[in-house]
Amino acid sequence: MTKHIQQDRLAKLTTLRDSGVLPYPARTPGTPVPTAKLVAKLEEQAGQSFFVAGRLGQIRDFGKLRFSHLTDRSGTIQVGFERDRLSEFWPNRKLIEANDIVGVQGELGTTQKGEPTLWATEVTLLTKALRPAPEKWHGLTDVETRYRMRYVDLFANENVRSQFIMRSRIIREIRAFFDELGYIEVETPVLHSIPGGAAARPFVTKHNALDMDLYLRIAPELYLKRLLVGGLERVYEIGRVFRNEGISTRHNPEFTMLESYEAFADYRTIMGRVEGIFGRVCANVVGSYELRFRDATYDLTPPFPKKRYCELFAEHNDGLDFFDEAGVRARAKALGIERPELSHEKIANDVFEATVEQHLDGPVFVIDYPKAICPFAKAKDDDPRIAERFELFVAGMELGNAFSELNDPIDQEGRLEAQVKDKDDETPSEVDYDYVTALEYGMPPAGGLGIGIDRLTMLMTSSDSIRDVLLFPLLRKLQPDEEVVVDGAPDDSAS
RNA sequence: GGGGGCGUAGCUCAGUGGUAGAGCAGCGGCCUUUUAAGCCGUAGGUCGAUGGUUCGAGUCCAUCCGCCCUCACCA
Numbered sequence: 001m002t003k004h005i006q007q008d009r010l011a012k013l014t015t016l017r018d019s020g021v022l023p024y025p026a027r028t029p030g031t032p033v034p035t036a037k038l039v040a041k042l043e044e045q046a047g048q049s050f051f052v053a054g055r056l057g058q059i060r061d062f063g064k065l066r067f068s069h070l071t072d073r074s075g076t077i078q079v080g081f082e083r084d085r086l087s088e089f090w091p092n093r094k095l096i097e098a099n100d101i102v103g104v105q106g107e108l109g110t111t112q113k114g115e116p117t118l119w120a121t122e123v124t125l126l127t128k129a130l131r132p133a134p135e136k137w138h139g140l141t142d143v144e145t146r147y148r149m150r151y152v153d154l155f156a157n158e159n160v161r162s163q164f165i166m167r168s169r170i171i172r173e174i175r176a177f178f179d180e181l182g183y184i185e186v187e188t189p190v191l192h193s194i195p196g197g198a199a200a201r202p203f204v205t206k207h208n209a210l211d212m213d214l215y216l217r218i219a220p221e222l223y224l225k226r227l228l229v230g231g232l233e234r235v236y237e238i239g240r241v242f243r244n245e246g247i248s249t250r251h252n253p254e255f256t257m258l259e260s261y262e263a264f265a266d267y268r269t270i271m272g273r274v275e276g277i278f279g280r281v282c283a284n285v286v287g288s289y290e291l292r293f294r295d296a297t298y299d300l301t302p303p304f305p306k307k308r309y310c311e312l313f314a315e316h317n318d319g320l321d322f323f324d325e326a327g328v329r330a331r332a333k334a335l336g337i338e339r340p341e342l343s344h345e346k347i348a349n350d351v352f353e354a355t356v357e358q359h360l361d362g363p364v365f366v367i368d369y370p371k372a373i374c375p376f377a378k379a380k381d382d383d384p385r386i387a388e389r390f391e392l393f394v395a396g397m398e399l400g401n402a403f404s405e406l407n408d409p410i411d412q413e414g415r416l417e418a419q420v421k422d423k424d425d426e427t428p429s430e431v432d433y434d435y436v437t438a439l440e441y442g443m444p445p446a447g448g449l450g451i452g453i454d455r456l457t458m459l460m461t462s463s464d465s466i467r468d469v470l471l472f473p474l475l476r477k478l479q480p481d482e483e484v485v486v487d488g489a490p491d492d493s494a495s
Numbered sequence: 496g497g498g499g500g501c502g503u504a505g506c507u508c509a510g511u512g513g514u515a516g517a518g519c520a521g522c523g524g525c526c527u528u529u530u531a532a533g534c535c536g537u538a539g540g541u542c543g544a545u546g547g548u549u550c551g552a553g554u555c556c557a558u559c560c561g562c563c564c565u566c567a568c569c570a
Binding site: 006007008009057058060061062063064065066067068069078080082083084097098111112113115117131132133134135136137138139140141142143144145147148156198199200201243245246248249250251346349353369373374375376391398401465475476478 | 502505506507508518519520521522525526527528529530531532533560561562563564565567568569570
């Protein structure tokens with residue numbers, strides 16, 4: 001990496017060391033005051049001395065006076081450096097430049113034009129930056145560099161920073177929502193010996209000491225429902241799940257899932273929970289129920305409309321009955337998506353996805369799915385063909401999935417076995433009999449929910465791509481640089 | 496995997512076959528109220544990689560690498 005370091009910055013580093021200045025001191029001389037507090041309380045605090053710390057922006061130099069902006073986690077404030085106040089620092093002033101991280105003690109005031117300014121009386125270099133800042137006006141815009149070097153993106157682009165702060169606030173609101181309802185947050189295994197709870201290709205890994213294959217979880221569902229059996233009646237987990245599938249603006253191989261389970265509730269209860277979560281996030285984080293997303297506006301004011309799956313199916317397929325197998329297969333053929341090896345219901349669901357989902361601007365709860373495509377959902381008491389399940393769609397994007405959880409162990413065992421028998425490469429290859437055993441002990445009737453936190457964040461922050469709400473989206477590995485060796489010695493620095 | 500686009504200085508970008516450019520950042524100088532500061536001067540390049548066509552390639556062709564969009568895939 002050494003070859004990429006700017007030689008002039010390296011030279012400044014050396015000069016600083018030679019003049020007795022530590023470029024990477026261990027101690028910060030004081031507790032920094034957030035710059036936003038200084039700006040907010042300018043009038044009452046003017047004339048007082050404060051210590052701030054952060055990264056310097058471009059320096060505007062007037063000979064005996066220079067200005068720069070210092071940015072910290074709270075915001076930014078202008079710092080004024082005057083020769084007459086800085087006898088000790090002044091000779092070294094040109095060795096401190098944009099991108100360096102500094103501590104500044106100074107007197108709060110304004111400029112002639114009234115801008116809040118901390119007039120420095122003491123400047124301490126806290127970290128010398130050896131690479132230059134991105135362009136001051138356009139910032140860093142190259143998307144590949146932004147994703148690969150998110151650390152630069154974050155400090156160079158304020159809106160990126162605020163985007164990720166919003167993501168954190170969203171998750172905090174969700175936690176508060178469940179906590180207030182008496183849910184407890186739990187952590188279940190990420191390494192599964194049998195991947196289950198969803199249909200997706202898993203990542204495979206290996207435990208050496210036990211000499212066995214393990215799978216990164218594709219969903220926490222089956223472990224969370226074991227907790228219902230154990231008497232933890234309200235549980236939720238926010239955690240990473242992994243699916244070994246394609247990458248797109250809506251898909252990353254690892255993403256964050258919220259799952260919650262509530263005993264003595266059903267999917268009707270859960271619809272209210274979803275409205276509660278979305279409403280709370282809109283109110284407390286976004287500050288509006290009207291969301292802009294991909295050139296359209298969505299009104300997230302609860303309650304959300306509900307539409308039946310089979311009615312939507314008929315509506316967008318010339319009145320075709322979902323349960324009319326011959327008709328469905330003919331329709332699939334017309335759409336060019338017929339796959340004779342798949343079951344009637346799977347094909348029908350493919351038709352649904354091809355014809356209906358794109359029209360689901362939403363927000364809308366699609367409710368009452370055919371039971372055959374919902375292996376963990378309970379049928380309606382008055383119609384065994386229909387499962388008590390809903391999905392929430394906004395902008396054609398699936399944001400949540402919920403059902404009244406199947407708790408009949410015999411039914412569940414049959415469904416899992418059928419799934420394995422009917423296997424394609426996305427369904428589990430093995431039945432999780434321990435899960436069936438758990439149900440045999442008795443799982444209370446319950447409503448369960450899954451929400452994709454990344455997609456929720458996309459919607460709430462108007463981000464077109466899931467990569468814009470993931471700090472470090474997965475990218476292909478680059479070819480390693482070859483000329484890293486220094487003095488013939490192996491390069492053992494972290495890269 | 497299919498289709499389309501992109502890759503030039505640290506950053507943002509021009510450059511359609513004939514001597515590699517600009518702005519910002521950098522370096523040297525002037526300036527005590529700037530905030531995309533200004534002015535004068537200066538330095539900076541394996542044009543993603545490899546091969547080909549050509550008297551001559553950043554530019555045309557092929558292959559490869561990477562990224563973006565899109566389709567396919569995706570409980």
